[in-house]
Amino acid sequence: MSALRQVASLVAKDLLLEWRGRTRFLSVVLFGVVTLLLFSFAAGPNTPAMRSGAAGFLVLALLLSSTLGLAESFRLEQEERALEGLLLLPVDPVALFYAKAIGNTLFLLLLAPILTPVALVLYAVSIEPERVAVLLGLWALAAAGLSAPGTLYAAMTSRLRSQDVLLPLLLFPLVVPVLMGAVKATALVLSGDPMSQLGSWVTLLGAFALIYWSVCGLLFPYTVEEGR
Amino acid sequence: MNPQTQPPAVRARGLGRRFGREWALAHVDLELAAGEVLLLAGANGSGKTTLLRLAAGLYRPSSGSIEIFGLDPQQERLACRRQLSMVSHHSYLYDRLTALETLRVWARLAGRTTSDDELLALLATVGLERRPGLEVGGFSAGMRKRLTLLRAKLEQPRLLLLDEPLSALDGEGKRLVERWIVEARAAGIAVLMASHAIERTAPLCDRAVHLERGQVAWLGDGGGLLDRLGEQR
Numbered sequence: 001m002s003a004l005r006q007v008a009s010l011v012a013k014d015l016l017l018e019w020r021g022r023t024r025f026l027s028v029v030l031f032g033v034v035t036l037l038l039f040s041f042a043a044g045p046n047t048p049a050m051r052s053g054a055a056g057f058l059v060l061a062l063l064l065s066s067t068l069g070l071a072e073s074f075r076l077e078q079e080e081r082a083l084e085g086l087l088l089l090p091v092d093p094v095a096l097f098y099a100k101a102i103g104n105t106l107f108l109l110l111l112a113p114i115l116t117p118v119a120l121v122l123y124a125v126s127i128e129p130e131r132v133a134v135l136l137g138l139w140a141l142a143a144a145g146l147s148a149p150g151t152l153y154a155a156m157t158s159r160l161r162s163q164d165v166l167l168p169l170l171l172f173p174l175v176v177p178v179l180m181g182a183v184k185a186t187a188l189v190l191s192g193d194p195m196s197q198l199g200s201w202v203t204l205l206g207a208f209a210l211i212y213w214s215v216c217g218l219l220f221p222y223t224v225e226e227g228r
Numbered sequence: 229m230n231p232q233t234q235p236p237a238v239r240a241r242g243l244g245r246r247f248g249r250e251w252a253l254a255h256v257d258l259e260l261a262a263g264e265v266l267l268l269a270g271a272n273g274s275g276k277t278t279l280l281r282l283a284a285g286l287y288r289p290s291s292g293s294i295e296i297f298g299l300d301p302q303q304e305r306l307a308c309r310r311q312l313s314m315v316s317h318h319s320y321l322y323d324r325l326t327a328l329e330t331l332r333v334w335a336r337l338a339g340r341t342t343s344d345d346e347l348l349a350l351l352a353t354v355g356l357e358r359r360p361g362l363e364v365g366g367f368s369a370g371m372r373k374r375l376t377l378l379r380a381k382l383e384q385p386r387l388l389l390l391d392e393p394l395s396a397l398d399g400e401g402k403r404l405v406e407r408w409i410v411e412a413r414a415a416g417i418a419v420l421m422a423s424h425a426i427e428r429t430a431p432l433c434d435r436a437v438h439l440e441r442g443q444v445a446w447l448g449d450g451g452g453l454l455d456r457l458g459e460q461r
Binding site for chain 1: 284286287288305306309310312313314316318319320321322323324325329333334336337338339363379383
């Protein structure tokens with residue numbers, strides 16, 4: 001069986017499991033909305049301050065919500081040792097990584113269009129309609145940049161009781177370039193880009209997404225199989 | 229390849245596995261030929277599961293070596309896993325999938341092109357065909373075990389690794405597994421099985437190994453094992 005077909009089968013399985021356990025997605029969305037609300041309370045009734053921080057608040061809310069989703073994606077695999085069951089089949093662990101990373105990217109891609117309008121309303125920010133597509137493209141790159149290392153670390157910590165603490169501790173420092181790129185690029189999309197800086201931030205996001213997807217794919221087998 | 233020169237299904241030489249400072253398995257020499265059924269007996273913690281997991285490539289040996297049909301389970305993982313199927317203590321099931329969906333996933337990943345009708349027929353062999361829409365989370369322990377056992381049927385292995393295959397099953401389920409083991413043997417499939425249900429499994433095996441504290445304490449036939457364990461009691 002080709003690796004691509006294995007990836008497709010695994011993604012289909014993960015999407016079906018996500019659909020059946022969709023209350024999990026709803027709880028992650030709710031967590032993101034609450035985080036955005038808390039940031040708005042922290043910034044106070046100062047509209048300019050909220051507007052200037054809107055991009056940062058939104059990206060942070062997405063990052064914090066994403067860790068919940070990432071941790072949960074491997075918790076399902078550890079129940080009844082389903083992951084071990086997959087590894088006992090003639091499945092390349094690299095295919096397993098890319099399937100999980102694609103599933104997690106889709107999860108984040110669904111999260112962003114829900115949290116973005118909430119942030120726009122809460123922080124009194126408007127966006128020109130023609131820039132919505134740019135923002136979505138940006139989120140796709142940011143989601144890819146977050147999900148690859150997130151998948152790797154979620155797998156590494158999935159058998160640990162302290163996963164909820166360890167996952168963000170390991171993941172957050174690694175995704176600082178993605179976080180910075182996403183915040184800066186989102187701010188430029190929301191507040192205008194008179195100096196044409198958006199392209200360089202998008203390139204940075206794309207470059208890190210590419211690096212993470214390549215390196216994490218190579219490292220993943222070492223995290224799930226003993227003795228590599 | 230000439231059958232005379234075919235490598236055995238399992239060949240262990242000085243095999244050992246350590247967890248920290250404790251040796252769970254040590255100095256094990258073992259050979260299992262195609263079509264042979266070998267029973268691993270021993271108390272809890274005697275190394276039965278460790279040996280099965282070493283054969284499956286889930287553990288790396290701390291000493292010695294193990295080969296599956298001449299392949300190193302660590303170096304040639306995918307090639308090895310195409311040869312074997314393992315039924316473990318764990319069900320490897322997803323609670324949110326139905327029995328039919330579970331079989332579909334396993335079949336696709338095992339590289340089998342199997343229609344839903346064929347999968348339903350397979351479910352019927354273990355009495356699970358009447359609830360194809362019920363999620364596995366609603367299954368009893370025995371039903372889960374029956375579904376897990378079908379994995380071995382789907383994978384069509386040359387080596388079956390069975391860890392307590394009779395546990396959680398009712399009388400009918402146990403008879404079904406016993407029949408499968410006999411059929412597997414007749415079909416030339418090698419079976420390496422760990423079990424505490426010695427009275428039921430010993431008559432099915434060609435040879436039996438009694439493990440004590442991770443070492444082979446005795447090797448003989450199934451009848452001999454029953455005598456030995458009877459004397460020890």
